[in-house]
Amino acid sequence: EDDEDDDDEDDGEVDEELRKKLQATLGVPDEASDSDLSDWDDEKMMQVDEMIAAQIQEHKMSKKKQKVEDRRETMHFKLRVLDLVDIFARKQSTNPLVLDLFLPLLNAAVASSASKEEAPLSERIKGLLKNRLCTMREYPRPPALDVEHAHTILAEIVKLLYHADSQIDELASVCALFFLRILIAGHTNAADGSAGALDVSRVLELYRGVLQSFATKKSSHVRPSSFIELAKRFPALAWKLLPEVAALVPQALNDFRRASLVELVTVLLQQHRQAFEKNPEILVAQAPALQDALVAALKIETAESSKAKAKNVRELLRCCALLTKSLTRQPSGRAVIKAEDLAAALSAAAEAEIAKRSPAIRASCTELLTLVRDSAGAKKDTNNNNKGGSGKDKKQASATTAATTAASTDSAETASKDSKKKEQKK
Numbered sequence: 073e074d075d076e077d078d079d080d081e082d083d084g085e086v087d088e089e090l091r092k093k094l095q096a097t098l099g100v101p102d103e104a105s106d107s108d109l110s111d112w113d114d115e116k117m118m119q120v121d122e123m124i125a126a127q128i129q130e131h132k133m134s135k136k137k138q139k140v141e142d143r144r145e146t147m148h149f150k151l152r153v154l155d156l157v158d159i160f161a162r163k164q165s166t167n168p169l170v171l172d173l174f175l176p177l178l179n180a181a182v183a184s185s186a187s188k189e190e191a192p193l194s195e196r197i198k199g200l201l202k203n204r205l206c207t208m209r210e211y212p213r214p215p216a217l218d219v220e221h222a223h224t225i226l227a228e229i230v231k232l233l234y235h236a237d238s239q240i241d242e243l244a245s246v247c248a249l250f251f252l253r254i255l256i257a258g259h260t261n262a263a264d265g266s267a268g269a270l271d272v273s274r275v276l277e278l279y280r281g282v283l284q285s286f287a288t289k290k291s292s293h294v295r296p297s298s299f300i301e302l303a304k305r306f307p308a309l310a311w312k313l314l315p316e317v318a319a320l321v322p323q324a325l326n327d328f329r330r331a332s333l334v335e336l337v338t339v340l341l342q343q344h345r346q347a348f349e350k351n352p353e354i355l356v357a358q359a360p361a362l363q364d365a366l367v368a369a370l371k372i373e374t375a376e377s378s379k380a381k382a383k384n385v386r387e388l389l390r391c392c393a394l395l396t397k398s399l400t401r402q403p404s405g406r407a408v409i410k411a412e413d414l415a416a417a418l419s420a421a422a423e424a425e426i427a428k429r430s431p432a433i434r435a436s437c438t439e440l441l442t443l444v445r446d447s448a449g450a451k452k453d454t455n456n457n458n459k460g461g462s463g464k465d466k467k468q469a470s471a472t473t474a475a476t477t478a479a480s481t482d483s484a485e486t487a488s489k490d491s492k493k494k495e496q497k498k
Contacts, residue, residue: 168212206250226251287320296332307343318361322368331384338391352402374424382430389436
């Protein structure tokens with residue numbers, strides 16, 4: 073298409089080189105007039121037409137070859153420039169100017185990824201960013217590091233997550249994590265929530281926007297890896313996003329986006345296991361909202377009209393189990409378990425159509441019902457041993473235990489009946 077456009081442009085211009093070639097081929101001098109050509113007969117004119125056509129075709133082919141060669145030389149030049157950038161990053165990794173390389177390279181990667189001809193350039197840029205710049209062990213630090221400027225670059229990188237394709241999205245995510253690393257620089261303080269030179273509230277606001285776009289906007293290009301990797305690399309920072317994640321789980325547009333948010337919760341719970349043992353209140357404070365979100369998600373995913381995939385429902389049940397187990401390890405955690413809500417949702421899920429099609433889902437529901445029942449019994453024992461416990465709390469715990477036991481029994485009986493029916497059919 074580019075070649076056709078170039079040809080159209082050439083048609084509107086007088087090519088002096090072509091004109092001279094045609095004159096030489098036809099043997100016509102520069103000062104020739106129309107009268108000089110009047111003695112040409114039809115046969116001569118036909119020969120001339122063929123010669124002109126051949127000459128024009130040859131000229132066009134020559135121009136195309138020249139353009140291809142120009143593009144190749146331009147590509148080689150750009151690759152040599154990237155070699156210089158690579159050398160600079162390797163030799164001057166602590167120079168603050170290194171940070172100014174990220175945005176131009178990311179923009180160049182976006183531009184070159186759309187062209188097949190520039191595929192080598194695109195791959196070279198991606199390799200330079202991922203394998204050189206984002207893996208630097210030595211990098212700019214305060215006071216040489218301009219903290220405000222670094223935050224500005226980080227914000228621009230995060231913006232790319234909203235519109236980029238999958239490859240650029242991954243690249244931008246890796247670059248964003250690098251900027252978080254240099255701003256935190258290994259200095260975190262759990263007591264006051266500070267993290268080196270990082271403006272925590274500013275960064276959280278950036279990622280809240282990413283989560284909001286992913287969960288609620290149909291046209292969003294955000295991919296779950298953007299925040300899943302954040303949770304794996306910087307769990308303490310990502311944990312502060314948990315209230316927003318819990319609120320977005322029931323609001324997610326579809327099963328895939330809801331499952332991705334549930335996966336984020338699971339990753340955060342796994343990353344904070346040791347932290348929960350040292351300070352259970354970290355989880356206890358978030359537990360009520362998390363349980364509400366997971367119960368709501370379970371109702372949505374197992375509804376009759378739901379088109380949820382079985383693997384996503386299993387992951388949801390796995391997240392519920394992980395949360396419940398984490399809470400049961402501490403007395404303060406057992407106190408906030410919403411056993412009645414969980415039992416009701418699990419009982420309904422065990423009888424849902426998707427559970428009938430998937431024995432694994434039904435088995436998970438039964439197992440989790442037992443876990444909830446045990447946690448309710450442990451909570452009752454704690455209340456009985458607590459002198460300040462009220463009779464109302466004891467009755468509520470007893471009712472919860474009875475409800476979860478009955479729900480677990482019903483689920484087990486249903487599974488047994490289904491198994492017998494299958495044997496009879498055989």
